[in-house]
Amino acid sequence: xxxxxxxxxxxxxxxxxxxxxxxxxxxxxxxxxxxxxxxxxxxxxxxxxxxxxxxxxxxxxxxxxxxxxxxxxxxxxxxxxxxxxxxxxx
Numbered sequence: 001x002x003x004x005x006x007x008x009x010x011x012x013x014x015x016x017x018x019x020x021x022x023x024x025x026x027x028x029x030x031x032x033x034x035x036x037x038x039x040x041x042x043x044x045x046x047x048x049x050x051x052x053x054x055x056x057x058x059x060x061x062x063x064x065x066x067x068x069x070x071x072x073x074x075x076x077x078x079x080x081x082x083x084x085x086x087x088x089x090x
Contacts, residue, residue, distance in 0.1 A: 003032025003040055008067055019062040028052050028079075037075045039063065042082060052079045 017025045027048040031040040043049035056077040063074055
């Protein structure tokens, strides 16, 4: 699956850190956005994978609010582990 990195994606301090806070942002890495406008992220451990999946819909809303002035409109978040598990979370 091809993941793009739109122009807004590069400035993590502007959208990722404010949406997630310090804890998640240090343990979960944004990878890119798929053609269905879902953000793919990689968690550093099973605990962070679970935590991020539990709050994926909240994070989606926060990110969309932060990026309101941009053209981004995320529809969900796909959380994967370092081993490549790709169960969707929305």
